[in-house]
Amino acid sequence: MSKIKATNVHWHEGHVGRAEREALLGQQGATIWFTGLSASGKSTVAFTLEHALVQRGHLAYVLDGDNIRHGLNKNLGFSAEDREENIRRIGEVAKLFADAGILTMTSFISPYRADRDKARSLHDSAGLAFVEVYCDPGIEVCERRDPKGLYRKARAGELKGFTGVDDPYEPPLTPELMLNTAACSPQECTVRIIELLERRGLIPPLEA
Amino acid sequence: MSKIKATNVHWHEGHVGRAEREALLGQQGATIWFTGLSASGKSTVAFTLEHALVQRGHLAYVLDGDNIRHGLNKNLGFSAEDREENIRRIGEVAKLFADAGILTMTSFISPYRADRDKARSLHDSAGLAFVEVYCDPGIEVCERRDPKGLYRKARAGELKGFTGVDDPYEPPLTPELMLNTAACSPQECTVRIIELLERRGLIPPLEA
Numbered sequence: 001m002s003k004i005k006a007t008n009v010h011w012h013e014g015h016v017g018r019a020e021r022e023a024l025l026g027q028q029g030a031t032i033w034f035t036g037l038s039a040s041g042k043s044t045v046a047f048t049l050e051h052a053l054v055q056r057g058h059l060a061y062v063l064d065g066d067n068i069r070h071g072l073n074k075n076l077g078f079s080a081e082d083r084e085e086n087i088r089r090i091g092e093v094a095k096l097f098a099d100a101g102i103l104t105m106t107s108f109i110s111p112y113r114a115d116r117d118k119a120r121s122l123h124d125s126a127g128l129a130f131v132e133v134y135c136d137p138g139i140e141v142c143e144r145r146d147p148k149g150l151y152r153k154a155r156a157g158e159l160k161g162f163t164g165v166d167d168p169y170e171p172p173l174t175p176e177l178m179l180n181t182a183a184c185s186p187q188e189c190t191v192r193i194i195e196l197l198e199r200r201g202l203i204p205p206l207e208a
Numbered sequence: 209m210s211k212i213k214a215t216n217v218h219w220h221e222g223h224v225g226r227a228e229r230e231a232l233l234g235q236q237g238a239t240i241w242f243t244g245l246s247a248s249g250k251s252t253v254a255f256t257l258e259h260a261l262v263q264r265g266h267l268a269y270v271l272d273g274d275n276i277r278h279g280l281n282k283n284l285g286f287s288a289e290d291r292e293e294n295i296r297r298i299g300e301v302a303k304l305f306a307d308a309g310i311l312t313m314t315s316f317i318s319p320y321r322a323d324r325d326k327a328r329s330l331h332d333s334a335g336l337a338f339v340e341v342y343c344d345p346g347i348e349v350c351e352r353r354d355p356k357g358l359y360r361k362a363r364a365g366e367l368k369g370f371t372g373v374d375d376p377y378e379p380p381l382t383p384e385l386m387l388n389t390a391a392c393s394p395q396e397c398t399v400r401i402i403e404l405l406e407r408r409g410l411i412p413p414l415e416a
Contacts, residue, residue, distance in 0.1 A: 011395050012259040015270070020262055051220040054228055059267070061308040062223070071330075072300040075293075085283075092280040093301055100269040102308060122279075187219050 021101035027058050028202045029098035031123055032193065035110045035172060037164045038150055039142040041181035041189075045135060048186040048194055049206040053103055058203055061097060063090060064107040078161060084115055091119030098128045104200070111163045115171040121183035129202055133193065134175040137182030139164050229309035235266050237306035239331055240401065243318045243380060244343035245372045246358055247350040249389035249397075253343060254313040256394040256400055261311055265318055266411055271302060273316040286369060292323055299327030306336045311410070319371045321378040322326045341401065342383040345390035347372050 022028050032049070034042040046062045053060035069076075073089055076082040087110050097104040110116050117131065123130035142164065143151040154162035161167045172178075177196055179189045197203045213214055216368050230236050235396045240257070242250040251351075256271045261268035281297055284290040305312040319323050324340065331338035350372065351359040362370035380386075387397045405411045 011256060011398075015255055016258050016262050016268070021267065021269075024262060024265060028397060041318075049225055050224050051222075054224050054232060059227075059229065059302075059309065061230060063304070067304060068289075068306070071303065073406060087215070089280060089297075093304065095279065096269075096271070096275060096301065097305075097308070098276070100310060101267065128311060190219075199379060200412070 007149075018099060018101065022082070025059055025101045026204065027101065027103060028129065029101040029128035030103055030197070030200075030202045031094040031098045031119075032103065032105045032131045032133060033094070033110070033116065033119060034105060034107045034133050034135060034149075034199075035116060035175075037139060037142045038109060038162075039139055039147055040109045040135040040181070041144040041186065042109075044186045045133075045181065045189045046107040046177065047192045047195075049105060052190050052194060053203070056203070058103055059101070060103040060105065062107060063097070068093075068108075070164045085163060087112070087115040090110065091115075091122050094119065095126060095128060098123065099126065103197070109163050109195055110146050111169045113172065114170065118126060129200060131193075131196065131200070132172050132175040133176065133177045133179060134172045135179050135181050136171070137180060142147070150180045152177045164167065171197070226307060226309065233267055233309045234412065235309065235311060235335065237309040238311055238337035238339060238405070238410045239302040239306045240313045240339045240341060240405075241302070241318070241324065241327060241329075242313060242315045242341050243324060243341060243383075244389075245347060245350045245377055246317060246370075247353040247355055248343040248345055249345045249387070249394065250315040250317075252394045253341075253387065253389065253397045253401075254315040257313060257398045260398050260402060263410070264411070265349075266311055267309070268311040269305060270313045271298060271305070276301075276316075292320070294326065295320070295323040296416065298331050298381065299323075302327065303330050303334060303336060306331065307334065311405070317377070318372050319375065319377045321384075324380065332389070332392065337408060339385070339401075339404065339408070340380050340383040341385045341387060342380045343387050343389050344379070346389060350389045354388060 036042050050060045050062050073086050076086050094104050094106050120130045153159040154165035163169050198205045242254055244250050258270050260269045281294050284294050302314050315320050329336045361367040362373040371377050406413045
């Protein structure tokens with residue numbers, strides 16, 4: 001590694017290229033975009049994947065409601081306009097993370113196809129991988145799980161505009177991966193995503 | 209490094225802690241917030257620093273007008289309200305990057321003290337380092353440089369609300385570092401920042 005002394009360092013003023021950061025990290029930056037109904041298992045799989053990647057020595061990070069809705073997007077509500085802006089900003093931030101070389105998971109319902117496709121286009125035009133993962137255990141399973149009691153409230157009319165009840169969810173037509181999170185454990189789902197990341201050359205396969 | 213096989217992997221569903229990512233990277237995430245007039249040398253120093261850090265094996269990334277104004281903040285103009293929202297979003301994104309373990313440089317004029325202080329508070333409350341670097345070669349030097357002809361236009365009245373001409377710049381009162389970018393080269397400035405990052409324990413010192 002070069003030393004930072006004016007005598008022997010190569011000084012550059014331009015941008016560090018993506019390839020340099022990726023060589024440093026031994027991985028390619030990418031966005032793994034989870035989509036699916038509330039309680040479909042998006043976050044559980046995303047965090048299981050994050051742990052598995054970090055255990056393998058990869059830099060991974062999850063963008064989810066906890067770190068986005070209370071921060072960057074705290075000035076957005078749930079109107080149609082705000083929902084679109086919510087996903088737009090998430091797409092832009094994920095792109096920045098991926099450009100920095102990070103394996104970035106986004107875990108949001110992201111119900112509208114057009115909004116997800118815009119996020120994909122952003123990545124495509126920058127030459128960054130975008131892996132759409134559709135978590136679908138079936139709405140009955142989501143409703144049965146209902147960890148926050150939201151489906152119950154929505155069915156009772158106490159919550160308006162709830163995706164899957166009185167607001168539409170538009171499933172991806174050609175997602176890179178579809179996970180039946182009722183039939184597969186988070187661990188099994190993670191293995192499938194990791195295999196896909198390996199096949200795409202985003203992370204190297206483990207040595208035998 | 210652990211192998212991802214269902215038989216010998218430790219599966220976790222919770223969040224990866226900041227410390228785990230920082231151990232992986234051999235650095236602590238932090239935001240190095242450059243502030244100063246147009247043409248004060250912020251971006252030149254930020255990119256020189258980025259190269260120097262990556263050469264040392266560190267993950268560093270610059271957020272600047274190029275990747276923010278044309279992406280995340282492309283729906284913002286230059287009204288007082290939009291300028292504030294511009295810096296607010298940058299502070300939030302920098303915080304996410306720092307939380308991911310990245311040495312993150314932000315290079316924006318960020319003329320208002322209150323807006324910068326909000327970005328600092330965000331980091332403080334998350335236990336993340338925030339290093340404010342004030343680039344000040346003197347406004348005469350900035351105007352003489354004027355690489356984009358903006359000062360000339362602003363003096364001619366063709367550009368309204370230009371910081372330093374007809375819009376105020378509020379210098380930091382207690383920045384972590386003040387750089388006279390007229391007297392010091394980008395390389396010398398970079399060395400000073402790296403020494404500060406070492407003193408703060410954000411990156412390890414080079415081995416002799």
